[in-house]
Amino acid sequence: MYLGIDFLIDQQLQPWIVEVNMGLPGGAEEYDRTFHVVNKKPSHIFDVIDNISLNTYHKPFKDYLHSLPFIQSLKAFKLWIDGYGPFPDDLHPALRLEDKWVQYQLLRSTVPIPETIVWDSNNRIAAQTFLEQKGTVVAKRRLGRGGKGFLVIETLEALHNLYVNETPYILQEYITSQVYEYVFSVRTIAFAGEFVCIYANLATRPYSNHGVLISVSEGNNFGLSEKRFSTKYINKRSWEADIWFGDDNPPYLRHNLYEDEVAEAILFLPHHLFQTIQTFSISIERLYEELNFATLPTACFE
Numbered sequence: 001m002y003l004g005i006d007f008l009i010d011q012q013l014q015p016w017i018v019e020v021n022m023g024l025p026g027g028a029e030e031y032d033r034t035f036h037v038v039n040k041k042p043s044h045i046f047d048v049i050d051n052i053s054l055n056t057y058h059k060p061f062k063d064y065l066h067s068l069p070f071i072q073s074l075k076a077f078k079l080w081i082d083g084y085g086p087f088p089d090d091l092h093p094a095l096r097l098e099d100k101w102v103q104y105q106l107l108r109s110t111v112p113i114p115e116t117i118v119w120d121s122n123n124r125i126a127a128q129t130f131l132e133q134k135g136t137v138v139a140k141r142r143l144g145r146g147g148k149g150f151l152v153i154e155t156l157e158a159l160h161n162l163y164v165n166e167t168p169y170i171l172q173e174y175i176t177s178q179v180y181e182y183v184f185s186v187r188t189i190a191f192a193g194e195f196v197c198i199y200a201n202l203a204t205r206p207y208s209n210h211g212v213l214i215s216v217s218e219g220n221n222f223g224l225s226e227k228r229f230s231t232k233y234i235n236k237r238s239w240e241a242d243i244w245f246g247d248d249n250p251p252y253l254r255h256n257l258y259e260d261e262v263a264e265a266i267l268f269l270p271h272h273l274f275q276t277i278q279t280f281s282i283s284i285e286r287l288y289e290e291l292n293f294a295t296l297p298t299a300c301f302e
Helices: 028-039 045-057 061-067 071-081 093-098 100-107 124-134 156-160 239-245 251-258 271-289
Strands: 002-009 015-021 116-118 137-141 151-153 169-173 182-191 194-203 212-219 231-235 259-270
Touching: 002 271, 015 100, 015 271, 028 045, 028 182, 028 194, 028 212, 028 239, 028 259, 045 061, 045 182, 045 194, 061 071, 061 239, 071 093, 093 100, 100 116, 100 169, 100 271, 116 124, 124 137, 124 156, 124 169, 151 156, 182 271, 194 259, 194 271, 212 271, 239 251, 251 259, 259 271
Parallel strands: 212 259
Antiparallel strands: 002 015, 002 182, 116 169, 137 151, 137 169, 182 194, 194 212, 231 259
């Protein structure tokens, strides 16, 4: 499967998996943009992906993607999640993987993932105990994208005031993933048993989704090549948009599909950390490839 895998890196340089995105998640275009800004030439990552698809599935990547049995219901499901379409009539069981609580249950015994519980407004004692144990937690929608609804909770008052309007939420252990004054997350792409690419997002807000893109490279030490860096704005239709939507794409996604701010800098990860992230990415892709979707835990939308 073609996966986008999001990591946080704690202060001990331990990687934590916080989300796995399937279908056609962003990642390749962002990697190409960061590579181009730093190296002043294209990465050719799209040719790499096409070659992997040809070698493994004997068809171009676009044909492979659209041959997946869950792809049409996934497209409709994404629009429903964003509030721009009806709930899909034909719900493929693979869509259970969109539920972050299902992801947690699937991955927690395999890779490092922050401890997570389901938010239950009728059992606030469990949430209070969890907060007291962890000190700081985050609230995340079980279904959702782009950090919408993300909250950092540090006090019992904030927890008791948590109002989610019947939207299913999880509470997750807070991981401090920071380089200098920036919070950051790393995204990798894994496909057909191969590690494809990596880049990172930097931000000065509590979450890094859709922040400033930055190139990631192996290095002797952890840190940024420049503490103060310039950025470049890019406004161009992405490779993913062309494959996913063809000649038409939802207007509300224009920013996501076209616009990026890219740092003229590099985030260096020590060799052992870089290699660990590669290993985890491949192991998750292999796990997903072998899943029997029908046996996945029940999702919140069923």
